Amino acid sequence: MVSGFAVSKHEKGRESRAATDLVLAHPVLVRRLGKEEALARIPALSDVLINCVHGGASVSFMAPLSRERADAFWRSVAEDVAAGGRALLVAEDGPGGEIVGTVQLVLAQPENQPHRADVSKMLVRRSARRRGIGAALMRAVEDAARQAAKTLLVLDTASDEAERLYARSGWARVGAVPGYALLPDGRPCDTVYYYKQIG
Numbered sequence: 001m002v003s004g005f006a007v008s009k010h011e012k013g014r015e016s017r018a019a020t021d022l023v024l025a026h027p028v029l030v031r032r033l034g035k036e037e038a039l040a041r042i043p044a045l046s047d048v049l050i051n052c053v054h055g056g057a058s059v060s061f062m063a064p065l066s067r068e069r070a071d072a073f074w075r076s077v078a079e080d081v082a083a084g085g086r087a088l089l090v091a092e093d094g095p096g097g098e099i100v101g102t103v104q105l106v107l108a109q110p111e112n113q114p115h116r117a118d119v120s121k122m123l124v125r126r127s128a129r130r131r132g133i134g135a136a137l138m139r140a141v142e143d144a145a146r147q148a149a150k151t152l153l154v155l156d157t158a159s160d161e162a163e164r165l166y167a168r169s170g171w172a173r174v175g176a177v178p179g180y181a182l183l184p185d186g187r188p189c190d191t192v193y194y195y196k197q198i199g
Helices: 010-014 035-040 040-055 067-083 133-147 160-168
Strands: 028-033 085-094 100-107 116-124 152-159 171-184 190-196
Touching: 010 100, 028 035, 028 100, 035 040, 035 067, 040 067, 040 085, 040 116, 067 085, 100 133, 116 133, 116 190, 133 152, 133 160, 160 171, 160 190
Parallel strands: 116 152
Antiparallel strands: 028 085, 085 100, 100 116, 152 190, 171 190
């Protein structure tokens, strides 16, 4: 299991006075879920995914995203967790509290790339952003990669805000692919690739 990461007061306090922000009752804890717990938390995971997709995040889904499709996605993730193909991490409002963010580490790679993993579906509820939760998730996913003996991480994003987070976290920008995917409303968007060597 990945060690927990608490969000610091400095990170948590940034822009936290906005009236639309989610009020967090406890320090945010980032931890890794196994298959059974992932299955049990599907409703909460789907809440985060739907919230992000309906907010415009380009994460493989079009809007409107139904509860049934979101739940089916998380069931497939839980099965891959059980098979050892990926790690699923969540950011909670305290131990066992509301899930406010999540990220995945795709461990299963071609046999000629055993040292590499992909970071995928880094999601933070819109009301919980700008509190250091994304940074805590990225620290935790890098720790999970080290525990799995991975030395090279790769990710892609269509979000300017996420790009700023990755740059601050020491990721190297490779470049953009124009018109790579669609935003949830159907407009085309560029995708930017990043990598980080951690070993």
